[in-house]
Amino acid sequence: MIQGSNLExxxxxxxxxxxxxxxxxxxxxxxxxxxxxxxxVNELRSLIQLSALNFFVLxxxxxxxxxxCFREGSEYHSPNYKFFSDCEDKFLYIDRVVIKKxxxxxxxxxxxxxxxxxxxxxxxxxxxxxxxxxxxxxISLNFHSKNKYIKVGQGYFDDHSVAxxxxx
Numbered sequence: 001m002i003q004g005s006n007l008e009x010x011x012x013x014x015x016x017x018x019x020x021x022x023x024x025x026x027x028x029x030x031x032x033x034x035x036x037x038x039x040x041v042n043e044l045r046s047l048i049q050l051s052a053l054n055f056f057v058l059x060x061x062x063x064x065x066x067x068x069c070f071r072e073g074s075e076y077h078s079p080n081y082k083f084f085s086d087c088e089d090k091f092l093y094i095d096r097v098v099i100k101k102x103x104x105x106x107x108x109x110x111x112x113x114x115x116x117x118x119x120x121x122x123x124x125x126x127x128x129x130x131x132x133x134x135x136x137x138x139i140s141l142n143f144h145s146k147n148k149y150i151k152v153g154q155g156y157f158d159d160h161s162v163a164x165x166x167x168x
Contacts, residue, residue: 035096065099084128094129130162
């Protein structure tokens with residue numbers, strides 16, 4: 001585990017136990033539309049099975065957030081993931097980052113991203129993600145800009161649009 005004030009990161013590579021999955025699912029759903037809605041705990045389970053790198057953010061043993069990431073070559077069928085698959089040979093794609101509302105702006109996101117950058121730098125991987133532009137997620141756009149992510153594209157969908165971002 002990695003310490004950051006009162007927060008810790010814990011790697012998880014296997015699908016967590018059912019109660020932990022339900023906690024993650026509920027956190028995800030509480031944070032829509034900033035992150036995409038999931039239809040069920042089983043959909044979350046499938047995402048984790050396909051993913052490459054995942055962390056919990058803990059505050060005194062309580063899960064207050066998580067991140068799910070994919071590498072190139074995954075069987076993941078997200079159109080956002082596909083955008084980066086079509087543009088990059090090797091990459092680390094952030095599918096979703098969730099921080100419990102009452103813990104935002106307390107360093108949890110920064111802790112996650114700093115650690116993710118260290119992991120990506122070991123393999124010289126760009127980190128790729130998307131952020132909603134309609135409805136706009138200005139806090140996330142500001143966070144990514146501050147952390148040197150640049151816009152590399154735009155995605156338009158029936159119910160939302162996104163900016164595609166990358167950090168080398």
